Amino acid sequence: MTPAAHNGSGAPRLHIENVYKRYGERTVLDNIDLVVSKGELCIVVGPSGCGKSTLLRIVVGQEQASAGDVLIDGAPVALPDASRGIVYQKYSLYPHLTALENVLLGKMLEYPFHRRRAALAAHRDEAMELLKRARIAEHAGKYPHELSGGMQQRVAIAQTLIKRPRIVLMDEPFGALDAGVREDMQVLLLELWEAFGMTVFFVTHDLEEAVYLGTRVLVLSQYYTDDRGAAAGAARGAKIVADHALPRRAMPTVAKSSPAFHELVRQIRHEGFDPSYLRHVREFNLEHPDAFQTLTPEEDSRAAAHPSS
Amino acid sequence: MQLPRFFGVHASPSPRMRWALALAPFVILVAVYLVASHLRLAENPEDKILPSVGQMADAVERLAFAPDQRSGEYVMLRDTLSSLKRLALGIGLAAVVGLLLGMNMALFPGMGITLIAVVTFISIIPPLAILPIIFISFGVDELAKVMLIFLGTFPLITRDIYGTVKAMPQEQLTKALTLGAGELQLVYRIVLPQVMPRLIETIRLSLGGGWLFLIAAEAIASTDGLGYRIFLVRRYLAMDVIIPYVLWITFLGFAMDWSLRRILQRCYRWYQA
Numbered sequence: 001m002t003p004a005a006h007n008g009s010g011a012p013r014l015h016i017e018n019v020y021k022r023y024g025e026r027t028v029l030d031n032i033d034l035v036v037s038k039g040e041l042c043i044v045v046g047p048s049g050c051g052k053s054t055l056l057r058i059v060v061g062q063e064q065a066s067a068g069d070v071l072i073d074g075a076p077v078a079l080p081d082a083s084r085g086i087v088y089q090k091y092s093l094y095p096h097l098t099a100l101e102n103v104l105l106g107k108m109l110e111y112p113f114h115r116r117r118a119a120l121a122a123h124r125d126e127a128m129e130l131l132k133r134a135r136i137a138e139h140a141g142k143y144p145h146e147l148s149g150g151m152q153q154r155v156a157i158a159q160t161l162i163k164r165p166r167i168v169l170m171d172e173p174f175g176a177l178d179a180g181v182r183e184d185m186q187v188l189l190l191e192l193w194e195a196f197g198m199t200v201f202f203v204t205h206d207l208e209e210a211v212y213l214g215t216r217v218l219v220l221s222q223y224y225t226d227d228r229g230a231a232a233g234a235a236r237g238a239k240i241v242a243d244h245a246l247p248r249r250a251m252p253t254v255a256k257s258s259p260a261f262h263e264l265v266r267q268i269r270h271e272g273f274d275p276s277y278l279r280h281v282r283e284f285n286l287e288h289p290d291a292f293q294t295l296t297p298e299e300d301s302r303a304a305a306h307p308s309s
Numbered sequence: 310m311q312l313p314r315f316f317g318v319h320a321s322p323s324p325r326m327r328w329a330l331a332l333a334p335f336v337i338l339v340a341v342y343l344v345a346s347h348l349r350l351a352e353n354p355e356d357k358i359l360p361s362v363g364q365m366a367d368a369v370e371r372l373a374f375a376p377d378q379r380s381g382e383y384v385m386l387r388d389t390l391s392s393l394k395r396l397a398l399g400i401g402l403a404a405v406v407g408l409l410l411g412m413n414m415a416l417f418p419g420m421g422i423t424l425i426a427v428v429t430f431i432s433i434i435p436p437l438a439i440l441p442i443i444f445i446s447f448g449v450d451e452l453a454k455v456m457l458i459f460l461g462t463f464p465l466i467t468r469d470i471y472g473t474v475k476a477m478p479q480e481q482l483t484k485a486l487t488l489g490a491g492e493l494q495l496v497y498r499i500v501l502p503q504v505m506p507r508l509i510e511t512i513r514l515s516l517g518g519g520w521l522f523l524i525a526a527e528a529i530a531s532t533d534g535l536g537y538r539i540f541l542v543r544r545y546l547a548m549d550v551i552i553p554y555v556l557w558i559t560f561l562g563f564a565m566d567w568s569l570r571r572i573l574q575r576c577y578r579w580y581q582a
Binding site: 060061062079080081082084085086088090091092094095096105106108109110113143144145159160163165 | 488502
């Protein structure tokens with residue numbers, strides 16, 4: 001593993017500290033701390049309803065945290081802007097634009113409307129190149145409704161990449177695709193990730209996908225204990241209960257059948273998805289070098305004695 | 310298996326039969342009229358209620374293809390142009406205002422919260438009930454007629470566009486912001502092109518109301534127009550003029566609807582899916 005970037009070259013790409021999300025009495029995200037380094041392909045998994053998509057929407061700015069900070073390269077962000085790109089499971093593409101126009105959109109918006117021809121001339125090749133990279137160039141002139149789900153997601157990734165966002169957020173992007181197409185898309189994502197040096201923050205409920213793709217797998221779960229006791233109830237939300245560093249290499253898809261692969265999937269399922277397996281906040285499996293955790297005195301009554309960094 | 314030709318939910322008429330079925334009600338209507346007209350005229354050749362085709366043709370010849378003796382104008386042409394101008398101004402204004410209001414109200418909560426209640430309120434007022442107020446405030450000239458059409462159609466266009474934009478997935482808007490769009494770009498470069506086909510659909514539906522308000526306004530205070538002519542000749546029971554005029558209005562309405570549908574098919578291929 002490379003050492004954590006924030007120890008060396010300035011601020012980390014994404015820094016989240018003490019982030020809470022509450023809906024009335026109910027806490028969904030409970031004191032989330034997270035640092036993601038440049039170039040990481042960071043996957044978030046967790047049981048359904050644990051708030052992993054909420055966390056992603058807070059990072060992109062579609063929702064606002066109830067408390068806490070989100071920083072990109074050290075600068076606080078709140079509302080959506082071009083520093084963060086996003087690929088959704090659906091609705092990423094605009095139905096009135098062709099595949100090429102969808103990819104060009106990010107560049108076209110940099111020009112006033114009356115100069116759109118100049119914009120088209122200046123960026124058409126770049127957009128076509130991205131479509132080629134995503135292996136969808138032959139469908140450049142088609143509208144989204146004429147493309148299959150997998151093809152749409154290829155275009156959506158190209159559409160996001162043209163702005164060179166500092167971090168690409170992906171919300172279950174392959175969740176609606178059937179198995180074969182999903183595997184193709186995973187291979188494509190790894191290719192593009194290497195080619196463009198992307199930093200990716202990827203939410204999925206598919207553990208095989210997480211372990212196959214990720215250089216880092218975060219487990220977000222509401223199944224844990226802390227010193228607040230059982231009385232906390234709905235006031236206790238999901239935390240990052242495990243943080244795995246994975247070897248940074250693009251694996252052939254056959255790796256999915258290796259014993260080590262299955263062992264890790266099994267371990268993650270146990271850590272995050274088993275309601276009867278409750279670890280204490282002090283004992284979370286935060287093995288990734290970037291992992292950190294700031295606990296309140298209520299969560300960890302011993303914190304006052306030896307405060308965490 | 311052989312599906313039934315006409316009866317039951319599985320009926321599957323042949324193409325020729327579809328045409329025959331669609332035309333049948335028209336043929337019956339015309340036939341009933343012709344017979345009734347013939348019987349009445351046989352009894353009393355002066356009868357004006359159900360004129361013969363020849364009498365209607367004479368009236369059309371007089372109004373459409375011969376200049377008026379006093380003004381030297383072609384009456385039906387002048388009526389048509391006056392009415393179409395009023396309708397186009399009223400509906401056009403309503404479309405522009407409805408589009409801008411609807412989009413901005415849906416995208417900017419401050420504007421939406423401020424205006425949605427009052428627009429809904431206005432949309433419920435029966436426009437014909439405030440016709441006197443319109444004539445008093447805007448005079449009895451062109452402006453009042455255009456305003457009646459405008460007031461009668463813009464609230465529904467606004468509400469329809471508002472609903473359409475509100476129903477757009479939040480993801481699309483967030484996505485545009487992450488692609489660098491500013492707030493005005495979001496309105497006019499992301500949302501506007503997407504609601505244009507919906508606007509055309511809404512205009513198609515609003516044209517019915519538009520014609521109603523046009524003819525009502527012309528019937529009450531006007532010196533020309535299709536509605537004016539119908540209500541003018543009503544005094545002489547001139548059914549030989551009224552019936553061709555009604556058919557002409559119906560044809561104009563149909564032609565507008567058809568043209569808008571063609572524009573939708575031609576320019577908004579993506580919208581059909």
